[in-house]
Structures are given as C-alpha cells and as structure tokens.
Amino acid sequence: MVSMVVVAVFLLQGALFKPPQAAAFKVFPADGSLTHQQITEAAFLRKMAEVCRDEAAARGREFTLPINNKLTATDVQRACSNSYSTLLKISTFSLAISQTSISNAAVDRKQFSTAHHFDNEDFKNGRDLITKGIAAVKVSMKQGRYLSARSSLGAACHTLQDFYSHSNWMELGSTAPFSPLIRSELPLNNLAGSNTKTCKSCVGKDCSDNILQEVLQQKILTSGYFSILLSTKPGGKCSHGGLFDRTSYRDPTGGINKDDISSSHGFLHQRAAEMAINATIELLEDIRVATGNVAFLRLMGLNQTSVLAFVFDTTGSMSNNIAEAKTVTFSIIDSRRGTSEEPSEYILVPFNDQGFGPLMKTENADKFKELINLLSASDGSNPGMCLSGLQLTLTEAPPSSDIFVFTDASVKDTELKSAVEAMMQITKSTVTFLLTNSISSRSQQNVSLSRLLSQSDIQMYRDLAHISGGQTIEVTNSTLSQGTAVIMDVIAADLVTVLYIERSPAIAENVSFVVDPSLSNVTVYVTGDSPVFTLYSPTGLSQSSSVANGPLGNILTVGNLKRLKIRSDNQRGEWKISISATSSYTLKVIGQSAVDVLIYFVEIIEGGHGDSWAQSFTRPFIGRNATLFVSVTGGVSVTVTDVLLVEASGSDVVNGTIKAVGVTDFLVNVDRIPEGAFVVQLKGLLNDSSSTGRFQRQSPIQYKGSRITITAQSQNIAQPGVPFSLNFTVTSNTTGGNYTIRARTDLGFSVSFPRYLILVAGGSAQGSVTLTAPSDTESGTDFRLTIEAEAPGSSDLNYAIVQLTVSTANAIFSGFYSLYICLSFSCFCFVSHFV
Ligand SMILES: *[C@@H]1O[C@H](CO)[C@@H](O)[C@H](O)[C@H]1NC(C)=O
Ligand SMILES: *[C@@H]1O[C@H](CO)[C@@H](O)[C@H](O)[C@H]1NC(C)=O
Ligand SMILES: *[C@@H]1O[C@H](CO)[C@@H](O)[C@H](O)[C@H]1NC(C)=O
Numbered sequence: 001m002v003s004m005v006v007v008a009v010f011l012l013q014g015a016l017f018k019p020p021q022a023a024a025f026k027v028f029p030a031d032g033s034l035t036h037q038q039i040t041e042a043a044f045l046r047k048m049a050e051v052c053r054d055e056a057a058a059r060g061r062e063f064t065l066p067i068n069n070k071l072t073a074t075d076v077q078r079a080c081s082n083s084y085s086t087l088l089k090i091s092t093f094s095l096a097i098s099q100t101s102i103s104n105a106a107v108d109r110k111q112f113s114t115a116h117h118f119d120n121e122d123f124k125n126g127r128d129l130i131t132k133g134i135a136a137v138k139v140s141m142k143q144g145r146y147l148s149a150r151s152s153l154g155a156a157c158h159t160l161q162d163f164y165s166h167s168n169w170m171e172l173g174s175t176a177p178f179s180p181l182i183r184s185e186l187p188l189n190n191l192a193g194s195n196t197k198t199c200k201s202c203v204g205k206d207c208s209d210n211i212l213q214e215v216l217q218q219k220i221l222t223s224g225y226f227s228i229l230l231s232t233k234p235g236g237k238c239s240h241g242g243l244f245d246r247t248s249y250r251d252p253t254g255g256i257n258k259d260d261i262s263s264s265h266g267f268l269h270q271r272a273a274e275m276a277i278n279a280t281i282e283l284l285e286d287i288r289v290a291t292g293n294v295a296f297l298r299l300m301g302l303n304q305t306s307v308l309a310f311v312f313d314t315t316g317s318m319s320n321n322i323a324e325a326k327t328v329t330f331s332i333i334d335s336r337r338g339t340s341e342e343p344s345e346y347i348l349v350p351f352n353d354q355g356f357g358p359l360m361k362t363e364n365a366d367k368f369k370e371l372i373n374l375l376s377a378s379d380g381s382n383p384g385m386c387l388s389g390l391q392l393t394l395t396e397a398p399p400s401s402d403i404f405v406f407t408d409a410s411v412k413d414t415e416l417k418s419a420v421e422a423m424m425q426i427t428k429s430t431v432t433f434l435l436t437n438s439i440s441s442r443s444q445q446n447v448s449l450s451r452l453l454s455q456s457d458i459q460m461y462r463d464l465a466h467i468s469g470g471q472t473i474e475v476t477n478s479t480l481s482q483g484t485a486v487i488m489d490v491i492a493a494d495l496v497t498v499l500y501i502e503r504s505p506a507i508a509e510n511v512s513f514v515v516d517p518s519l520s521n522v523t524v525y526v527t528g529d530s531p532v533f534t535l536y537s538p539t540g541l542s543q544s545s546s547v548a549n550g551p552l553g554n555i556l557t558v559g560n561l562k563r564l565k566i567r568s569d570n571q572r573g574e575w576k577i578s579i580s581a582t583s584s585y586t587l588k589v590i591g592q593s594a595v596d597v598l599i600y601f602v603e604i605i606e607g608g609h610g611d612s613w614a615q616s617f618t619r620p621f622i623g624r625n626a627t628l629f630v631s632v633t634g635g636v637s638v639t640v641t642d643v644l645l646v647e648a649s650g651s652d653v654v655n656g657t658i659k660a661v662g663v664t665d666f667l668v669n670v671d672r673i674p675e676g677a678f679v680v681q682l683k684g685l686l687n688d689s690s691s692t693g694r695f696q697r698q699s700p701i702q703y704k705g706s707r708i709t710i711t712a713q714s715q716n717i718a719q720p721g722v723p724f725s726l727n728f729t730v731t732s733n734t735t736g737g738n739y740t741i742r743a744r745t746d747l748g749f750s751v752s753f754p755r756y757l758i759l760v761a762g763g764s765a766q767g768s769v770t771l772t773a774p775s776d777t778e779s780g781t782d783f784r785l786t787i788e789a790e791a792p793g794s795s796d797l798n799y800a801i802v803q804l805t806v807s808t809a810n811a812i813f814s815g816f817y818s819l820y821i822c823l824s825f826s827c828f829c830f831v832s833h834f835v
C-alpha cells in the first residue's frame, strides 16, 4: 500500500512516468468518440427536460424544445423556465454541469481499485462504489452542501458509465441499463464465475467476435481484465484491450472495451455511450425521487440560492454606527424578500476587541433581523478580532457567498491575513468592507476615514477586498445608508466582471473595455481618495466624474466610491475611460450576463494517447509553467483569442497559449506565473446568431503563486469517531526557517498537527495531521481538509486541499488491486500487485 502512495506522489509532482493508455471513455478524442463529460452533460440535459416536461403537464402549460439539433443547456433552461413560470438561471445550470464533470477528476485523484472501472469482473465492489456514492450525494443534498453533492455525483457517474464500456452488457444485446448497479437491494445475477472462460483470441486485429458463444447465449456478465502485468489474467478471461493492457497480449488475445470508436469493440462505442447516458439518467432519477424536485433543481444549479453574510464589529466605538448599519442591512433583506433573488440562508458573525462569534445561521429573514437587532456594542475601543470573525464566516458559508464586513477600527489579529486570503481564494467568496467613521460622533463627517484608521490598516482591508473581488467602501455614519445601493449591486444575479484594475501608486492612463451584446446593467466603479475620470462611449459621448447626471448615466458617490450605472441604450462596443489620481485607486466594470468564465489551475498528466488533467487545489508554483482550464458558461458558441495573467498592481502580463478541448472549454498554457498577485483576463468572440461580437471577462478573484509546495496523499476514507492520520510534505523553493503550519476541515472536525516545521532553503520536511470526525457523523459525509504552510515573516504561503469522506464501511477492497490515477474522464493504471 505504501509503495503505491509513493508512486502516486511522484506522478503528480513531475509526471515522471509515462502512464499507459487511458482505461475509460476518452478525454480529448480526436475521432468524434463520446467522452465522460459529454455523456454526463447529455444525461443532465435530458433528465432536466423530462422533469420540466412533467412539470408543464402538471400545470397544463405548453412544453416545447427545439427539435432541429442537439439539445443545449440554453434550450433546456428556457423550456424549464417556462414550465415553472420563473426565470431559472442558465449560468448556474452550466456551472453545475461543469462542477459535476470537473469534480469527477478531483474526487478520483486517489488510489483506486479495479472496482472504479468495472475491470477484472469486479462487479460487486463497483456496484458498492456507485450505491455509496449515490447515498453520499443524498446526504450532502440534505445538508444543503450542493458542491459536495456534485462532487460525489461526478465520481459515481464515472464508475457507472465505465460499466457500459468495460463489461459485455452491450454485447449481450441489452436494451436497457443494468439497474442493480444503482440499487443495492437487487441481486447481481449471472456473473461469470472465477473459472468461467469468457473469451477466445481475436482473429488478427478483428475482435468483433471474441466473446464465447455460450457466454452470450447464457447471458453471463463479464468484464475485461486490465493490467500492465501479463500474469494478472486468469486463463480464458476477456481483456480490456489496447496498447498498454498487457493482459490482452496473452491468450485469449485482444480486448472488449468500447472506450472510443477505435477500441477493440469500438463498433459498439456509440451504443455503449448512449446506454451510459440512459444509465446516468436513471441514476439522476433515483436521486430526484429520493430528494424531491426542489432539491433536485438545486443540485442541477437551476434554483441556486445565495447566502448573505454579515460580519459585524460590536466594539464600543461602533455604537455610533450600529443603528445605521442595522437600518442598512434591514433594507437589503427586505428588498430581496419574495423575489427570485431572496437568499436561501443568512449568516451573522459578530466580533469585538475581545473575541468573535458565535456564527448564527437562519433561513428566516425575520429571525435574521431579530438576531441583528440583538447586537449591541460592547465596551472597548481596541482593535477588533475582525479577521477571526471573517475566517469563521469564510469557513462556514458555502463557496461563492457574498460577505459584508462592517467595522470602524484597525485589526488586532493581522497574523491571520494570509490565511484569510487563502480562504478567499479557496471559497471564491466575495468580501466587501464597509469601513465606517468612528469619529462621526465628533461631527467630523467630512474627514476622510484614511486619517482615522492608519493607512496600513486601510491598505490591509483594501488588499483583502481585492483578493476576493470585493471592494472597500469608506463611509461615514451619514453616508452609510448610500452604501446600500452598492451592496444591492453586489448581490445581483448573474454578475460578471468585465474589468478590474488597481493602481498603487496611481498613474494617468486610458483603459478600454468591451461591452458585448449579452451584457446588461453595466456599472463602473472607481474607488480612491482623489480619482478624476472621463468615460467615453463607443458612440462618442463622454461624461466626466464631476458630472453627477450626464449623458452616460448617473454617478452616485458613497464615501470614497463613485458608481456610474451606464444608461441601458447603446451600451455595446468599445468603451474608454481616461483616469488619473494622486493616490491609489481601483476601477471595476461589472454587468449582468449569462456568459461567464470558470477558471481552474490544473495539473497536466501526459498519457499514452494524449494528455489528461485534474484540478489543482493549491497555488501554482512561481517560476514554472502552468496550465489553466477555462470554460465559458452560458450555452453560447465562442472563440477565445486571449487569455492573459495580468499582475494586479504591477505591469507583468503573461500571454497564454490556448487549445480548445470542447465547444466552450479550453486548456491554456502559460510559461510562468507572475511574482505578484494577478488576475486572469479573457478576450474572445461570441459566435451566436443572437449575439455576435467581441467580449471580455476577468476572474473576479485574484490569484497568487507560491514557491512552497505541499503534497499529501491518503486513503481518503475516515471512520466516524476514529482518529485518522495523513502525512504531508512541505517543500520550499525560497527561504528556509521556521514555517507556520495550519490545518482545518470545512466541517470543523478536531484536527491536530505540528504548529511549525523547520525547513532549510530548497529543502523539505514532513508532518502528519490527525483528525477525528465526531462519532455521530453521517456515513457518506464529504469534507475538505486544508493544510497551510507559511514562510517566516509571512513572505510566502501555500495550501493544499484534500477531499475526504466519512464512511462507516471499511473501504478497503480485498483481492486484486490496481493503482489508478484518474484524471478527469480518463484513468491510468500503472502499477498493479496483490495485497
Ligand atoms: C436510451 O433511452 C431512449 C429513451 O428511452 C431510447 O430511445 C434509446 O433507445 C435508449 N438507448 C439505448 C442505447 O438503449
Ligand atoms: C426555488 O427555491 C425556493 C426556495 O426554497 C422555493 O420556494 C421555490 O419553490 C424553488 N423553485 C422551484 C422552481 O423549485
Ligand atoms: C447616524 O445616522 C443616523 C441616521 O442618519 C442617525 O439617526 C444617528 O443619530 C447618527 N449617529 C450619529 C452618532 O451621528
């Protein structure tokens, strides 16, 4: 077991091995074969279409889908919106499909048994994996953790789909999916016995007739053996087939897999893939029936609800503003009530100069207002535990939440800054700071806040806001209420970032941005003490920052922020903004659009038949090349022309090399990672008939590289109430010294770990994390363990996230093992032995 772990680490770090051919539906087929991703997407679309057709029938509404071509996400979203008489969002629907597909890779990046691919007639264990996976999806949905649910769903789908490629189910002439794979109470009948011969050798390269007649006649179920060891296959058994499956060189030679159209049984590829779609639909139906339509729609991202979180400073000096802050939050809550954008959950976390918490959660808006009303300012006037409160919120709130921090003071717990930054990048939650003027009681309402909080405090809030894609709004008691409008903008639906730059120190420059046909409600924000700007429209109109109500729109000033909501007519085309300032400023352009980008750093694994990749849960390494996966959501046809890593406050730009790997999916190679924090900018063309033209988007969050690497490998299954250990290695490419270590789980399990590790420059050190899931943790609960290492003096930080599952069942399968590293939809088996 240990030797396998070591090999896996090697592969992930350096792709030292050339792993053999993929043992599954392909990742980048060159010949029109279907991939796991396409199979999964097709199943999502068809299942949703069915659900919405039934809904329409139940409500006596029309239900129509375009019949001409292939079903698209946009078609289904439109039809479903009609069935439910409510606008269901395309952006989150595409996101859910992508997440299910991508998290497939993340979950699969562990060691695997043959069960995950239904190789070697390992049917019982394969079925166990699927039924446990389905149970895990249901548990996560019940807990409201839809990202986890999609993660488990992706993995279960992978195994289920592989059955139709690797077994002889199709060769048996089956016309429906094999239901016992998703229902553990049904018997697995007619499995080939261990001594049953199932195949004869192929005739030359022709394998169309290699399954034995008696197996076909008696409808005996078998699957191909797959290994790089010749000796693995018992006599008379079928092989998987393919160049790297050594068992297929041994009598009976050849294979039976249907991974692509050139596989041993490639003539059945299309039908096997179709059956895999039907089987995936059956799996989705099982989940829908068990969890209900409302939850199912959420799983599909079609009724995604948002979380609104407030982090409140209750230190004494805030008492002057707390009443006003309450008014602001109440008006935000009320404005969303009964609308399709009503948050599904509210979170409140107070902090003061003594402590922070507890975190309070509720789904009820009135209850939430009561909780806010109960807040009162405590004594004290010292710096507050702001980052502790924020860290708790980031940990507990679902990913991509909108978090608002109200404070008037400097920060006591500054040592948490880099940890909070890392959490922001991990969760992709947006944090907006409302800094209120603590000396408003002295009626100095015209005094810039900068003069009250130290410049370094304000800079820290600004840095954190920028990292998360949020803003820092500096207001006084009397202007706090105007902040409401900005908060409303932030929590609007389908928000996309067109451009976001920060300049410190400021320079005079002209910046242009493109407004594409899919964008609406385009808004320009400029923050800073003194920026002066003029906006130029594509049609030649212009408006300067001193004109509150001009030809291009209204400018609202809130403290240090100016917001220009561009009038709805004539927005399309290239805009220019000419801006200058004496001190730092930020410029942000957002709008509403279904067309957005998903950006992930990935690790590339070179394989025998082309590359494969897996999402990387760590900061990219500075000084080395890197690869990003970029997916354009919104169901449009696009050409991407530029993907750039742009240093946020420097001038470095790295231009990526783009390779299309799907209609709206791209792999982008960059030859290095910028030294400073950076954003990802994307430019391209929309090719749809309804919306043609140039478009641009930017990652809402900032990224950072690191010279520290953290690697961890484990069994990935923890048992409730039983301590579970995992080793990790920290390697430094920068200074040596005393590295601070932190570890936590997103479910707050108790975790023990070394508080520090001593590294020599360029060296590495090993540590061990032990965690215990409470004994009442439901079996099937997924969680994430984050391990952080911070260099001396906070000069660098990196983190690694490990996905784990709590399960009462012992996950160790006995018998034959192969080590699979599964990346995306393709698995490589490169070590196999008996245990
Ligand atoms: C999949 O299901 C559809 C609809 O029930 C059916 O028409 C089709 O034949 C099935 N495909 C296969 C390969 O069985
Ligand atoms: C969407 O979620 C809300 C809140 O739970 C629920 O009231 C509504 O019925 C859901 N809409 C649909 C179409 O399921
Ligand atoms: C803050 O503003 C609110 C409403 O504008 C007002 O009621 C309150 O008295 C103000 N507080 C201070 C300390 O000025």
Ligand SMILES: *[C@@H]1O[C@H](CO)[C@@H](O)[C@H](O)[C@H]1NC(C)=O
Pocket (backbone or CB within 6 Å): 446
């Ligand atoms: C606030 O300051 C600006 C310039 O700094 C000045 O023009 C304005 O009159 C001041 N307003 C008040 C209410 O003092």
Ligand SMILES: *[C@@H]1O[C@H](CO)[C@@H](O)[C@H](O)[C@H]1NC(C)=O
Pocket (backbone or CB within 6 Å): 508, 509, 510, 578
């Ligand atoms: C920005 O554009 C304006 C008008 O086109 C021009 O006058 C100005 O020189 C430009 N400024 C810079 C810094 O390029």
Ligand SMILES: *[C@@H]1O[C@H](CO)[C@@H](O)[C@H](O)[C@H]1NC(C)=O
Pocket (backbone or CB within 6 Å): 520, 521, 592
């Ligand atoms: C633009 O924003 C307004 C509210 O500010 C909203 O009513 C409208 O629906 C938005 N437009 C679009 C296309 O979403």
Ligand SMILES: *[C@@H]1O[C@H](CO)[C@@H](O)[C@H](O)[C@H]1NC(C)=O
Pocket (backbone or CB within 6 Å): 625, 669, 671
């Ligand atoms: C990235 O770097 C590795 C090792 O330094 C090299 O083998 C690989 O070819 C590079 N990839 C690209 C796309 O440049």
Ligand SMILES: *[C@@H]1O[C@H](CO)[C@@H](O)[C@H](O)[C@H]1NC(C)=O
Pocket (backbone or CB within 6 Å): 641, 642, 644, 655, 656
């Ligand atoms: C990035 O590279 C592409 C292809 O070489 C080129 O067309 C494009 O102009 C470059 N973009 C920038 C901003 O340098």
Ligand SMILES: *[C@@H]1O[C@H](CO)[C@@H](O)[C@H](O)[C@H]1NC(C)=O
Pocket (backbone or CB within 6 Å): 725, 726, 727, 766, 768
């Ligand atoms: C962790 O490492 C130690 C020694 O380095 C080893 O004894 C132990 O078995 C490892 N634990 C795991 C879970 O791999």
Ligand SMILES: *[C@@H]1O[C@H](CO)[C@@H](O)[C@H](O)[C@H]1NC(C)=O
Pocket (backbone or CB within 6 Å): 738, 740, 756, 758
């Ligand atoms: C490393 O730093 C921690 C506190 O940050 C300290 O407790 C520990 O003694 C240091 N270790 C060494 C070997 O200097």
Ligand SMILES: *[C@@H]1O[C@H](CO)[C@@H](O)[C@H](O)[C@H]1NC(C)=O
Pocket (backbone or CB within 6 Å): 623, 732, 733, 734, 761, 762, 763
């Ligand atoms: C850091 O990494 C670079 C490139 O991988 C290597 O050349 C250099 O020697 C490393 N430096 C240290 C201190 O490990």
